[in-house]
Amino acid sequence: MFFELIRNRRSSRSFEDKKIDSEIIDLIKEAALRAPSSRSLNPWEFIFSTDQTIIEKLSRAKTHGSSFLKSAALAVTIAADPKKCDVWIEDSAIASIYIQLACEALGLKSCWCQIRKREHDNSLSAEDYVKQVLGIPENLRVLSIIGTGFPAGPVKGHDISYVQNQLDKIHTDKF
Numbered sequence: 721m722f723f724e725l726i727r728n729r730r731s732s733r734s735f736e737d738k739k740i741d742s743e744i745i746d747l748i749k750e751a752a753l754r755a756p757s758s759r760s761l762n763p764w765e766f767i768f769s770t771d772q773t774i775i776e777k778l779s780r781a782k783t784h785g786s787s788f789l790k791s792a793a794l795a796v797t798i799a800a801d802p803k804k805c806d807v808w809i810e811d812s813a814i815a816s817i818y819i820q821l822a823c824e825a826l827g828l829k830s831c832w833c834q835i836r837k838r839e840h841d842n843s844l845s846a847e848d849y850v851k852q853v854l855g856i857p858e859n860l861r862v863l864s865i866i867g868t869g870f871p872a873g874p875v876k877g878h879d880i881s882y883v884q885n886q887l888d889k890i891h892t893d894k895f
């Protein structure tokens with residue numbers, strides 16, 4: 721099952737105009753909260769947005785690479801408290817991918833929108849913009865937003881050649 725899931729997974733940036741049932745959203749919440757974190761400190765906070773007005777504002781987080789959120793039925797923003805854990809970035813990235821894999825398992829497609837280290841415009845970081853839109857407390861950092869929904873068209877996983885062409889990245893015993 722796991723291999724079927726990762727073989728089919730691709731980022732999707734175009735979604736059907738169709739709501740996601742609350743039972744499905746509950747399963748995505750469960751996946752997020754089951755993500756492993758360093759020392760089990762669970763420094764993250766997840767903001768689940770289905771309100772189209774909010775999602776549209778999130779789609780304007782960056783000049784490039786966030787507009788796809790506009791058609792998403794659900795946007796999950798992953799934030800964390802760096803004071804709770806020094807490796808909050810790793811913890812938040814793992815939770816983000818857990819959410820993406822849960823979406824895939826539930827028949828949805830998704831895409832990661834990078835927020836940390838990105839700009840909204842010349843005077844505002846994407847992080848501060850997202851924090852303003854969502855009312856996230858000042859002490860938290862924002863890593864990513866996962867946009868998800870039912871794909872607007874067929875999405876095929878990477879061909880096996882995608883893996884074969886990268887085999888030189890795998891090293892055995894020593895580099």
Ligand SMILES: Cc1cc2nc3c(=O)[nH]c(=O)nc-3n(C[C@H](O)[C@H](O)[C@H](O)COP(=O)(O)O)c2cc1C
Nearest residue numbers: 729730731732733784785786788831832833834835
């Ligand atoms: C850390 C990270 C940041 C990403 N940021 C963005 C982003 O800001 N906008 C976007 O459209 N896609 C983003 N992506 C999606 C990648 O572009 C995508 O995963 C990559 O092109 C490989 O395609 P695939 O996911 O279909 O295999 C991001 C992915 C990762 C892992």
